Amino acid sequence: MGFGIRSLVAVVVLACSTAVQAEGAYVGAVFGVMNTDVSGDDSPLNAGIRAGYSWNSGWGLETELTNSVVEGEFNYHYWGAENYSLATQAIYATYRSEGDIYLKGRLGYLREELEIDHFGEYSDSGASAGIGAGFKLTERVLFETEYTFIESDVDYWSGSLVVRF
Secondary structure (H helix, E strand, O other): OOOOHHHHHHHHHHHHOOOOOOOEEEEEEEEEEEEEOOOOOEOOEEEEEEEEEEOOOOEEEEEEEEEEEEOEEEEEHHHEEEEEEEEEEEEEEEEEOOOOEEEEEEEEEEEEEEEEOOOEEEEEEEEEEEEEEEEEOOOOEEEEEEEEEEEOOEEEEEEEEEEEO
């Protein structure tokens, strides 16, 4: 897994803001596209759950689990179309800036599992980073949209609805 400019951007977002957010636990649902660099493919759609805790400083911890709800498909030379799915398990340090519309950054560790029909299962793990923006629908309900770097040829573009306790 690579750790390049995308990761650097996430770290800068995490470090540059000073703000106060509401402290507490949260849980949410996440849905999005696992954009892969496989030539001529249909990327899988993943859904999952995230849970975490944010402190008043804006810093927090978050865990996220996703799995493909719609498999991706690619053409593999002589064998034709192959279906594949991706599952992820991650833990992140997060930062949310202040405001009703805010920025979010996260940096952490992710494990991914790739399953390809007729080829088997593969797994990998390493650093992961993300950047996004959010909107407070109410004091307890947030909508967030994010880009997450999974590895050099996999990106996750997602949206989530988060409920604070």
